[in-house]
Amino acid sequence: MKLLKHMWKDKLAAISLFIIAATLVVGIFAPLFAPHDPYEVNMELRFASSSWEYLLGNDHLGRCILSRLIYGIRPSVLWVLVVLAISVGIGAILGFIAGYFRGKTDAIVMRVCDVMLSFPGYVMTLAVIGILGVGLENILIAFVLMKWAWFARIIRTSVMQYAEADYVKFSKALGVSNIKIMVKHIVPVSFPDIAVISSSSFGSTILQLSGFSFLGLGIQAPKAEWGMMLNEAREVMFSRPELMLAPGLTIIIVVSAINFLSDSLQVALDPKLMTSRYKRQGQTLAAVVKLQGKEVA
Numbered sequence: 001m002k003l004l005k006h007m008w009k010d011k012l013a014a015i016s017l018f019i020i021a022a023t024l025v026v027g028i029f030a031p032l033f034a035p036h037d038p039y040e041v042n043m044e045l046r047f048a049s050s051s052w053e054y055l056l057g058n059d060h061l062g063r064c065i066l067s068r069l070i071y072g073i074r075p076s077v078l079w080v081l082v083v084l085a086i087s088v089g090i091g092a093i094l095g096f097i098a099g100y101f102r103g104k105t106d107a108i109v110m111r112v113c114d115v116m117l118s119f120p121g122y123v124m125t126l127a128v129i130g131i132l133g134v135g136l137e138n139i140l141i142a143f144v145l146m147k148w149a150w151f152a153r154i155i156r157t158s159v160m161q162y163a164e165a166d167y168v169k170f171s172k173a174l175g176v177s178n179i180k181i182m183v184k185h186i187v188p189v190s191f192p193d194i195a196v197i198s199s200s201s202f203g204s205t206i207l208q209l210s211g212f213s214f215l216g217l218g219i220q221a222p223k224a225e226w227g228m229m230l231n232e233a234r235e236v237m238f239s240r241p242e243l244m245l246a247p248g249l250t251i252i253i254v255v256s257a258i259n260f261l262s263d264s265l266q267v268a269l270d271p272k273l274m275t276s277r278y279k280r281q282g283q284t285l286a287a288v289v290k291l292q293g294k295e296v297a
Contacts, residue, residue: 013264016257023254024081027073036064038071038224047240056246059232065246068224072247075136075219076226077254080205083143088198090144091151096182096190098152099159109152116149125208129217136225139218143205151197158193162186192269199265203258210251226251 008014026033042062050057056065098109128142163186171181212218213227226247233243
């Protein structure tokens, strides 16, 4: 409740939360919101301008651009959210194990992470796509393989800060099982860090998927995806720039909303940042009052 109240006070965060929530709802119920079949080809409407029936016009095959944007939410946002959940889940499990038990367990897990992180992310993604082939499923697998090690290392660092706390040592002395200690004492205090790094990675993953689809390595035709829509409109970008404008602006708006919400989430979950923000606001208010006092005098 406190988190929602804080975000509601931050107008930019509230607007960002509304945009993300609306995007997810529209993507889940795409058949209800899409005015036309996104795969219906009608060459008579090829490159047709905006109209009341087709609000954003039609593409090079006469397909409804608005419907394709709505259906493009599923691979561009919803499936990215699934991949992020899997990556964070794997990274959290291994990070908690490594950060809590330390010793040989920590050494083994971290050496595996070091090996995975030694490969550049895009190079590993291209290697997986080259082995498995192009397509949504394969690029999502590549994203999971690319990101879990990074999450594991970050979460392990967070867990290590709390694993040596006095209340954890006291629970161990009482004979409480390790699983109960992690669930009751470490997970709640580590959750803010996990939420922040997950939200910050959400936007970058959307950009990566759109980038690979733009290069022809991700979603394949005739499926709708924002990056692929940019690729399809590339040939007429000078004669019909509005075809690139719709998916481009959609990506910018959604990713910006995610980044703004991530910043607000970090401030809301970190008391130090919240205190510093209020302190800056107080200093600014005091300066304004002081300046007004001088003007009155």
